C-alpha cells in the first residue's frame with residue numbers, strides 16, 4: 221500500500237501546481253485525470269507502477285533519455301511486461317482522460333515527444349523479447365539496434381535499423397530509418413513485415429500487408445505515438461555475415477571534395493546495387509576555428525578497402541579499413557544518454573555538390589553568432605537518399621508515407637550541442653533562423669525539397685510538410701478509423717502530429 225502514500229503526494233503536488241488562482245480549469249481537470257490514471261494503474265498493474273522517489277524513477281524518467289532536455293517529471297510511470305499489460309495501461313489512462321507519453325529507446329530529442337511533466341509515462345523497458353526466424357526477427361520495443369544485430373550475428377544475418385549502437389528500435393522504425401544499406405534494401409520502415417499494435421481503446425491488432433493494410437502502411441513513416449503503441453515488430457533480415465568498414469578523416473581543405481563524394485553516393489541508380497552507406501559529418505573545432513570531416517562507411521561483403529568509398533579514400537588523410545560484422549561495428553559507436561543538450565535542424569536539397577558546399581560554408585560563417593556559448597559543439601551532417609533506396613518502397617506493393625520521387629537528395633543537418641540550460645532558447649533560435657533562411661534561398665534556386673526527416677528535425681519543423689497531401693489525408697482517415705476516441709491525438713500531444 222506504499223503507493224497510496226505516493227499517490228497522496230502526487231495529488232497534493234498536482235493540485236498545488238494547478239490551484240484555481242494560478243491555473244485554468246482545464247489544468248485542474250488534467251491534474252485530476254492524472255491522479256485517476258495513476259490510481260487505476262496502481263490497482264491494475266501494481267508491479268509495474270513507479271512513482272517519484274521509487275528506486276527506478278530516475279532511471280525511467282531521466283537516465284533512459286538521450287538529450288538532457290528530454291528528462292521530465294511524470295507523475296507516475298507504468299512499465300508493462302506484456303502487450304496485454306500495455307492494453308490494460310492504455311485503457312486505464314484513456315478512461316481517465318489523462319495526458320500521457322510513450323518512450324521506446326528515448327533518443328528523440330524533442331522535449332515532450334517521449335516524456336511528460338505532470339502526466340503518465342509509459343516506459344517500454346520490459347518489452348525486450350527477441351526471436352530469430354529463418355528470414356525475419358521478432359523484436360520488442362525495448363531493444364536497441366545493437367541488441368538486434370547481436371541476436372542476428374550468430375546466424376550471419378542483418379536487419380535494416382540504426383547506424384549507431386544504442387538507438388531504439390521503435391522510434392527509428394516508425395519514423396523511417398536510415399541505415400548503411402538503404403541503397404539496396406530501402407529504409408527500416410520498408411523492412412517491417414508486421415506490427416503488433418495496442419490501439420487507443422485497448423484493442424490489440426496485428427497489421428500486415430493483408431491484415432489491417434491501411435494501418436500497416438500508415439506505420440511506415442507515420443511516426444511514433446500517432447496510431448497506437450507497437451508492442452512487437454517483425455523485421456526482414458538479410459544474409460550479410462561480414463561487412464567491410466572504413467573510418468576516414470579529412471582536412472578542412474578536403475571538405476568540398478568530401479561533400480562532393482556524398483552527393484555522388486546519393487546519385488546511385490544501379491539496378492543491382494551493392495549495399496553501402498555512411499555517416500558523413502563535418503565538425504568545427506571551437507578552439508582552433510578549423511573544420512574537419514569524418515566518414516563512417518559500411519559495405520556488405522569482404523572488399524577491403526570497401527570499394528564503394530573510393531571517392532572518399534582518394535582525398536582522406538587517414539583511413540582505417542576492416543572486415544567485421546554488423547554487431548561488432550555498431551558496438552564501437554555508443555551514444556550515451558543524458559550526455560548532451562543537442563539541437564537538430566535540417567532541410568533537404570537535390571544532390572548538388574556546389575550548393576551543399578555553400579551550405580557548409582554558410583553554416584561555418586553563422587557559427588560566429590553563437591561562438592561564445594559554453595560547451596559549443598557544432599557539426600554539419602549530410603544524409604543521403606538515392607533513387608535506389610526510394611525504389612524499394614515504391615516497388616514492394618505497399619509503399620510508405622513519404623511518397624518520395626526517385627531522385628538523389630541530400631539532407632543537410634545542423635547538429636549542435638552546448639552545456640547550459642540558459643542557452644536552450646538561443647541555440648534553438650539560431651538553428652531555426654539559419655536553417656530556414658538557407659532553405660528559403662534553396663527554394664529560390666529551385667533546388668530545395670520539402671522533405672523533412674522526423675528523426676533529425678527541430679522542434680518547430682513540420683515533419684509532414686514534404687509528405688504528399690493525399691498521403692496526409694489518408695493518414696488522417698486511418699487515424700480517425702483506428703483511434704476513434706482520439707486517444708493518441710488528444711491525450712498524447714507531444715512530438716510530431718499531423
Ligand SMILES: Cc1cc2nc3c(=O)[nH]c(=O)nc-3n(C[C@H](O)[C@H](O)[C@H](O)COP(=O)(O)OP(=O)(O)OC[C@H]3O[C@@H](n4cnc5c(N)ncnc54)[C@H](O)[C@@H]3O)c2cc1C
Nearest residue numbers: 324325326327328383388390391392397398444445450675
Ligand atoms: C545519437 C543519435 C543517432 C541517430 N542515428 C540515427 C540513424 O542512424 N538512423 C535514423 O534513421 N535515425 C537516427 N537517429 C534518429 C532516431 O531514429 C530517432 O531519435 C528515433 O526516435 C529513435 O528511436 P527511439 O525508440 O530511441 O525513440 P523514442 O524517443 O523512444 O521515441 C520516438 C517517438 O516514437 C514514439 N514511440 C516510441 N516507441 C513507440 C512504440 N513502441 N509505439 C508507438 N510509439 C512509440 C515515442 O512516443 C516518440 O514520440 C539518431 C538519433 C540520435 C539521437
